[in-house]
Amino acid sequence: MPRTLMKGNEAFGEGAIRAGCRHFFGYPITPQSEVPHYLAKRLPECGGVFLQAESETASINMAYGAAAAGARVLTSSSSPGISLMQEGLSYLVGSELPCVVVNVMRGGPGLGNIAPAQADYYQAVKGGGHGDYRVMVLAPASVQEIIELMETAFELADQYRNPVMVLGDGILGQMMEPVDLDGEGISSIPSKPWAVTGTQGRTTRNIVNSMCIVPEENEAANLRLANKYNKIRQNEQRWEEYLVNDAEVILVAFGTLARVVKAVADRARDEGIRAGVIRPVTLWPFPDQAFEKVIKFAAKRFLVVELNLGQMLEDVRLAVNGRRPVHFYGRPGGVVPTVREVMERLKQTSEVTDGGDRI
16 A cells, blocks of 8 residues: 655544544644644544534543543643643543543743643653543654554553543654555444443443542542552553663653654764663553663663653653663753754763763
8 A cells, every 4th residue: 555645743633533533622722733623624524523622621521521422532732732631631530431632742831832842741641630540641753653553542541441642742743754554444442331322221321420529439449540550550561672682871762852862872883882772652651661671681871861851751760760870861942952962962971970960
């Protein structure tokens, strides 16, 4: 099948359709506005429902309603819009409803700019809303991977009855790359006997609710969710390795920036530095298992590279647990470092012996 040239934001929409999603509620905000623009045309062609809501707050609550009725549903936004969705995300988790949320990150805080950034990592993986909860987070690094991970996101959401966030950035959303669109997507969606679809001959009704007035009942609900999160941690860690088997220094980056650090690893090896890359694909659950593997091999130090001031850095340090120095190089506000700049920082790490730094 011939390859199709597609923009990243279009791939978020097409990937959702191929995953069986037929409901989208969202609001335009740069740099993700092409997601609703694309779906406004494509969903009606597929017999689906597209609705531009009056706000991001309305979007996430419409998604709650569609998810409660058993639909595969998508919403998307960019950083400040995702902030407005946090209450709704907590409600979705508390009600154990599957939903996929796309965040094409921009520079911040505040209004910031529409340049690519990764400063929403905390918000995504730590839970930006209220209560003890987790959202699974996937981070694609190419337009092709967007297509593939959108299907994964809907599958995980249904399997665990939990929202999944797909985290991109302004570069990934706007870049165009050739993609393979093999087949017609999935052919069936799992049944959802818990959905609110009327009694359908049953004597009892399904009820979707996140309210637990009695403290002991609320505690039991939280413990049940915690057990689910533990299963997710055990079973759903995903990452990519690049040149790690003999690497003395491991670069760690996700999303668009992982493409830069792969080039850094290649250049480092040309200069005699054995470098490799770990790219987390799941940001939550964070792939701790990847670090256990390389620490047993040759890894002597780590360099975390992010488009922020050190957010994933904390999870890398937790995974390494003091066994190796962990260094950091970050550029906030939408500034993307060059291969040369990261290479210079990589060389500096060999001169530091104090267990890491936050420069």
